[in-house]
Amino acid sequence: MADFYIRSATALDRVLRDECSVKAAASVHADSGRVLALLINALAYRSALLAALDAARVLKLEAKVFTILAPPPKSKNDKPKQKQKADKKELKEVASAEAMCLVLCHDLLFQSRGIQASKTWPPKVALEKYRSSLHSALVKMQIRQGKARIQDLRSGALYHEMTARMPRWIRINSLRATRDEVLAWLAEHSYTQVETDGIGGVKEFAVSRHVQGLLAFHPKATSALLQTEMYRDNWIVMQDLASCFPAYILDPPADAQVVDATSAPGNKTSHLSAIMFAKSSRRIGQSEGKVVAFERDAVRYKTLVKRLAAVGALAKDGTTGNVVPERRDFLTTNPTDFGEVTHMLLDPSCSGSGIVNRLDFLKEDDDVDELEDTVAAETGETKLQRRLRQLGEFQLLMIRHAFKFPALRKVVYSTCSVHAQENESVVIRALHSEEADKFGWRLAPRSEVIPTWPVRGDPDACGEEKDVAENVIRCIPGGKGEGDKPHVEACNGFFVACFVKHAPTKRPLEEEQDAAPTGNSANRKKKLQKRRQKQRLAQQA
Numbered sequence: 001m002a003d004f005y006i007r008s009a010t011a012l013d014r015v016l017r018d019e020c021s022v023k024a025a026a027s028v029h030a031d032s033g034r035v036l037a038l039l040i041n042a043l044a045y046r047s048a049l050l051a052a053l054d055a056a057r058v059l060k061l062e063a064k065v066f067t068i069l070a071p072p073p074k075s076k077n078d079k080p081k082q083k084q085k086a087d088k089k090e091l092k093e094v095a096s097a098e099a100m101c102l103v104l105c106h107d108l109l110f111q112s113r114g115i116q117a118s119k120t121w122p123p124k125v126a127l128e129k130y131r132s133s134l135h136s137a138l139v140k141m142q143i144r145q146g147k148a149r150i151q152d153l154r155s156g157a158l159y160h161e162m163t164a165r166m167p168r169w170i171r172i173n174s175l176r177a178t179r180d181e182v183l184a185w186l187a188e189h190s191y192t193q194v195e196t197d198g199i200g201g202v203k204e205f206a207v208s209r210h211v212q213g214l215l216a217f218h219p220k221a222t223s224a225l226l227q228t229e230m231y232r233d234n235w236i237v238m239q240d241l242a243s244c245f246p247a248y249i250l251d252p253p254a255d256a257q258v259v260d261a262t263s264a265p266g267n268k269t270s271h272l273s274a275i276m277f278a279k280s281s282r283r284i285g286q287s288e289g290k291v292v293a294f295e296r297d298a299v300r301y302k303t304l305v306k307r308l309a310a311v312g313a314l315a316k317d318g319t320t321g322n323v324v325p326e327r328r329d330f331l332t333t334n335p336t337d338f339g340e341v342t343h344m345l346l347d348p349s350c351s352g353s354g355i356v357n358r359l360d361f362l363k364e365d366d367d368v369d370e371l372e373d374t375v376a377a378e379t380g381e382t383k384l385q386r387r388l389r390q391l392g393e394f395q396l397l398m399i400r401h402a403f404k405f406p407a408l409r410k411v412v413y414s415t416c417s418v419h420a421q422e423n424e425s426v427v428i429r430a431l432h433s434e435e436a437d438k439f440g441w442r443l444a445p446r447s448e449v450i451p452t453w454p455v456r457g458d459p460d461a462c463g464e465e466k467d468v469a470e471n472v473i474r475c476i477p478g479g480k481g482e483g484d485k486p487h488v489e490a491c492n493g494f495f496v497a498c499f500v501k502h503a504p505t506k507r508p509l510e511e512e513q514d515a516a517p518t519g520n521s522a523n524r525k526k527k528l529q530k531r532r533q534k535q536r537l538a539q540q541a
């Protein structure tokens, strides 16, 4: 049991050194779920616990007991025991005294069973001596801060409320099962369908009123759902409501040629494939439409392929899938090589600031203000501003590249960011780009972009262009309103815009021809005619 605390403290150190996310730090351990839970709690109470430890002078008086060192290396040349003792200072620290104290202190004060380790384990013996002084330090803090309970000293309470409000969304994977099959399975296993705002228990679910084939369960139903054969057999995919918007809005016909420009891990890609399959009369082995899925990162590409195969979306003989993954940077593609592509999903890398359960807020106590305040002397920009500016430039570049695909009719752009610099501002700049003007791109009207969704773009971020705000979608992290009851419009922070192409005032090839000097060779004319014919065919398709 002592090992569990050492693992948790090591993970905590990694998070505090900013080496990785909270989830990643826990995930390397076999008992990752338990480590994650303790990590979250230790981080949430960190400020309060550190103040209490400081008041009781624990770290000053007992630092040695809480410093966990790596065992000495075992080799043929092992030094005799006495010599090892002398070299103790040179041994590497496995966990810092502070991290060790935090994880133990959490269990000592907030777990009814206290520290789960042998009675004689020195760190446990040492900390238990301070139990009453640590507790009274917390009570003093609680009173000073005007909180009702010691538990209210936990940071990120608002985020916990938000997470509690967010249902566990599942998407019916039509590549593996029909809606009727999933509903029958749920009925057989005593799940009941309730009204959209009444998911009271773990055996209840509601149907999304905005996206077909999407069901909302109580967040506490997650672990039970993860253990069902329905999940294991990929009849269902755990996917947030907002993340289902892009493919649902793109809505490609069964026989369309589609590109997902930025695909991994592939939830939206497989959603696209499922939508196309559900519309088609396609049977195993018959090919119709296709989704080319680009991903530039090698590791993420592997995940993408694995995921697509698992949910039946990979194009392989004898399967339902129609996705062809390609490890490639979308920006290196030549649009004219994709003359038949009519629909595109563009969900590029973003700040991820809308994701509620990223757990980053646990470290915000110290980090956010620092981030906001660190202004680079040369540019006058904060770190955050610089990052958002760079992301915005990259996202704009991706949209402008997408606009060049000759037969493309519809592009859905999305981010899981709450920042206008990655959302409305990028969309407005894209609409004013040379490519939008040349090829006739505009925003699809609200009537084509889930009109029932109540939260639209931020009008303040749109300046004069109020119609932009109306035509795009925003999701507020954790949904609108307050309280901790699951709510069927609660999801991660998200943004979606749908661009459509209408006939350009002047077709690009005519422009090319107009611009060409008189006396062009017959060869060049022939080439132009051929390309024009190809373009016409593609537009008719």
Ligand SMILES: C[S@@+](CC[C@H](N)C(=O)[O-])C[C@H]1O[C@@H](n2cnc3c(N)ncnc32)[C@H](O)[C@@H]1O
Pocket: 243, 261, 262, 263, 264, 265, 266, 267, 268, 269, 294, 295, 296, 297, 300, 328, 329, 330, 331, 347, 348, 349, 350
């Ligand atoms: C937000 S994630 C996409 C999530 C995905 N749509 C889903 O729903 O599972 C963005 C992905 O785009 C990839 N990416 C970023 N720039 C790219 C580029 N220029 N070409 C291809 N992939 C890119 C990133 O590596 C990352 O995996």
